[in-house]
Amino acid sequence: MTEYKIALVGFGGVNRGLAQLIATSNARWQATLGFSLKIVGVTDLFLGSVVDRDGLDAAALAALPAEKGALAQIAGGTAEAFNETVIKQSGADIIAEATFTNPVDGEPAATFCRWALESGIHVVTTNKGPIALHGAELKALARQHNVAFEYEGAVMSGTPVIRLAKQALAGSQIQGFEGILNGTSNYVLTRMKAGMAFADAVAEAQQLGYAEADPTADVEGYDVRLKVVILANELLDARLTVSDVTCSGISGISAADIVKAQATGQCWKLIGAASKAADGSVAASVEARLLPLEHPLAGINGAVNAVSFNTGLLGAVTVSGPGAGRIETAYALLSDIIALHTTDRR
Amino acid sequence: MTEYKIALVGFGGVNRGLAQLIATSNARWQATLGFSLKIVGVTDLFLGSVVDRDGLDAAALAALPAEKGALAQIAGGTAEAFNETVIKQSGADIIAEATFTNPVDGEPAATFCRWALESGIHVVTTNKGPIALHGAELKALARQHNVAFEYEGAVMSGTPVIRLAKQALAGSQIQGFEGILNGTSNYVLTRMKAGMAFADAVAEAQQLGYAEADPTADVEGYDVRLKVVILANELLDARLTVSDVTCSGISGISAADIVKAQATGQCWKLIGAASKAADGSVAASVEARLLPLEHPLAGINGAVNAVSFNTGLLGAVTVSGPGAGRIETAYALLSDIIALHTTDRR
Numbered sequence: 001m002t003e004y005k006i007a008l009v010g011f012g013g014v015n016r017g018l019a020q021l022i023a024t025s026n027a028r029w030q031a032t033l034g035f036s037l038k039i040v041g042v043t044d045l046f047l048g049s050v051v052d053r054d055g056l057d058a059a060a061l062a063a064l065p066a067e068k069g070a071l072a073q074i075a076g077g078t079a080e081a082f083n084e085t086v087i088k089q090s091g092a093d094i095i096a097e098a099t100f101t102n103p104v105d106g107e108p109a110a111t112f113c114r115w116a117l118e119s120g121i122h123v124v125t126t127n128k129g130p131i132a133l134h135g136a137e138l139k140a141l142a143r144q145h146n147v148a149f150e151y152e153g154a155v156m157s158g159t160p161v162i163r164l165a166k167q168a169l170a171g172s173q174i175q176g177f178e179g180i181l182n183g184t185s186n187y188v189l190t191r192m193k194a195g196m197a198f199a200d201a202v203a204e205a206q207q208l209g210y211a212e213a214d215p216t217a218d219v220e221g222y223d224v225r226l227k228v229v230i231l232a233n234e235l236l237d238a239r240l241t242v243s244d245v246t247c248s249g250i251s252g253i254s255a256a257d258i259v260k261a262q263a264t265g266q267c268w269k270l271i272g273a274a275s276k277a278a279d280g281s282v283a284a285s286v287e288a289r290l291l292p293l294e295h296p297l298a299g300i301n302g303a304v305n306a307v308s309f310n311t312g313l314l315g316a317v318t319v320s321g322p323g324a325g326r327i328e329t330a331y332a333l334l335s336d337i338i339a340l341h342t343t344d345r346r
Numbered sequence: 347m348t349e350y351k352i353a354l355v356g357f358g359g360v361n362r363g364l365a366q367l368i369a370t371s372n373a374r375w376q377a378t379l380g381f382s383l384k385i386v387g388v389t390d391l392f393l394g395s396v397v398d399r400d401g402l403d404a405a406a407l408a409a410l411p412a413e414k415g416a417l418a419q420i421a422g423g424t425a426e427a428f429n430e431t432v433i434k435q436s437g438a439d440i441i442a443e444a445t446f447t448n449p450v451d452g453e454p455a456a457t458f459c460r461w462a463l464e465s466g467i468h469v470v471t472t473n474k475g476p477i478a479l480h481g482a483e484l485k486a487l488a489r490q491h492n493v494a495f496e497y498e499g500a501v502m503s504g505t506p507v508i509r510l511a512k513q514a515l516a517g518s519q520i521q522g523f524e525g526i527l528n529g530t531s532n533y534v535l536t537r538m539k540a541g542m543a544f545a546d547a548v549a550e551a552q553q554l555g556y557a558e559a560d561p562t563a564d565v566e567g568y569d570v571r572l573k574v575v576i577l578a579n580e581l582l583d584a585r586l587t588v589s590d591v592t593c594s595g596i597s598g599i600s601a602a603d604i605v606k607a608q609a610t611g612q613c614w615k616l617i618g619a620a621s622k623a624a625d626g627s628v629a630a631s632v633e634a635r636l637l638p639l640e641h642p643l644a645g646i647n648g649a650v651n652a653v654s655f656n657t658g659l660l661g662a663v664t665v666s667g668p669g670a671g672r673i674e675t676a677y678a679l680l681s682d683i684i685a686l687h688t689t690d691r692r
Binding site: 021029032033157158159160163164167168169170171172294296298299300301302304313314315316317318319320321322327328331334335338344 | 367375378379503504505506509510513514515516517518640642644645646647648650659660661662663664665666667668673674677680681684690
């Protein structure tokens with residue numbers, strides 16, 4: 001039985017969810033997965049930081065109030081976020097990086113990942129920024145130091161996409177993919193199909209907690225674009241940057257467009273897609289597309305996400321599931337740890 | 347680079363498809379998967395058998411006419427099916443078993459699997475019979491001899507279900523599943539929704555090659571029942587036998603039922619399902635169910651198959667794709683070989 005020491009970097013919903021899972025499930029993981037997790041450090045720009053090499057109480061961490069400097073309430077804790085200390089000096093085997101996504105330069109998450117990988121520490125993350133903007137560099141760093149760099153949760157939270165494609169569909173000749181990769185925009189389109197106006201549907205998505213106060217990144221496709229970059233580079237061996245992906249959103253779609261689509265047996269979806277040409281070049285886009293009702297993504301409604309892989313040997317294989325959520329995304333970190341646990345690094 | 351010697355047992359569409367893939371893709375597999383395959387034997391009750399430890403020509407095998415005794419046309423071949431010789435004496439590292447499914451006792455496929463496993467030879471198969479009826483025994487035999495026994499293709503041809511659940515969804519707390527696991531019956535229901543009568547839809551499915559001359563096993567749920575047994579035992583640690591699964595089909599559904607369902611925003615699907623209760627007991631069934639249109643399986647139309655896993659941490663995660671097809675099912679054998687190649691048996 002292995003016990004991994006883990007440090008949590010960023011202590012918002014996702015890493016709190018992981019602390020909660022550790023508090024409730026460690027004993028079962030020992031029996032079923034062959035490992036358990038011991039939290040040896042936590043750091044968060046708002047909450048502060050704490051290190052304890054003997055292990056912190058996961059349940060107490062999960063119950064911590066969301067108040068500025070709250071980690072000072074834990075024995076040995078402080079209201080300051082000593083990120084570098086927690087990452088490099090806590091004795092962690094694994095860093096769970098779940099800070100905010102910075103779509104411009106991926107910082108400070110990318111630096112947090114670099115610190116860990118250079119120190120020979122595994123990194124699991126749900127953060128799109130470092131992968132979409134610095135993926136090749138960070139993967140090379142992980143290889144160089146023979147540690148894991150896993151990020152299943154960066155695309156569809158806990159719904160498996162990257163490992164599904166790379167492991168379960170290995171050898172199937174993936175030539176491209178189409179995805180519904182943003183729950184907010186899909187929820188808005190679903191509600192518009194039921195007769196709601198765009199602005200009202202956005203407001204409802206905000207009330208339900210799907211959409212941010214500023215929904216621009218969701219409805220204009222910027223969030224999907226980062227995910228398309230990640231998937232295209234991962235599954236199609238592309239080397240795309242964000243500017244290589246043409247991008248438009250759903251804000252231009254009117255109630256009349258929706259009605260017209262339904263009348264012709266079609267539906268509008270915000271699709272992030274990429275495909276590989278015979279010469280190896282990869283074209284990628286984010287745009288609202290009219291799908292025929294028999295398309296594998298046409299029936300994906302509400303906040304659900306989905307990716308349909310276009311494979312040479314199987315045709316379309318589609319996976320759908322949650323694309324967000326606290327526990328759902330925390331599970332992605334667990335699935336990354338399962339993957340690193342079962343990988344032979346000798 | 348590894349070269350696996352493989353013997354093909356049963357040389358219908360699936361193993362012919364594998365021979366075709368080997369003929370066209372071996373060089374790429376060497377580069378991308380780290381192994382290649384050399385066919386050292388073929389046996390088929392109708393076509394005869396052949397052994398050549400130096401390797402048979404995969405393209406010539408794939409092009410063999412479907413005539414009784416045709417393997418005698420290959421150098422060293424004979425019109426008799428020397429199954430035991432091909433399995434035990436061809437020097438094969440792997441047996442690809444793709445004979446017909448016998449839903450009563452799983453024979454002769456189960457014996458073919460036993461011969462191989464007892465001889466320390468890996469088995470990959472797409473045959474539901476041995477798994478549904480003798481799965482526990484054969485898995486124990488494989489463990490005892492430290493060889494692989496893989497059967498991803500027994501449920502949804504090449505669409506990953508077993509490995510998706512056991513690997514990519516490990517730790518997600520799978521509590522049950524619902525599946526559309528028979529393409530013929532789903533095609534019939536889809537056509538009935540478009541106004542066709544049951545008998546006409548079955549006839550069309552037969553014309554298209556989806557349905558057998560005797561469609562009973564498809565439309566009465568017997569085919570799905572075998573798959574439910576396999577999935578429940580594999581994913582829910584059940585020990586079900588076929589008689590533990592209540593089973594009914596779609597032949598009792600009338601055009602009026604279909605119309606009534608549509609009027610209430612629902613649709614009929616033939617669902618194979620199992621779920622685990624808090625006490626660990628597993629209940630399983632095959633039956634036509636009325637699904638609300640927002641159900642993850644409601645939009646699965648035509649001959650497509652799908653399984654929706656009910657997980658504790660992610661809610662519903664659904665995979666859909668082909669459930670049959672020559673090359674699609676041959677890919678399942680390839681995916682099994684990839685799995686055994688990447689498993690550390692030390």
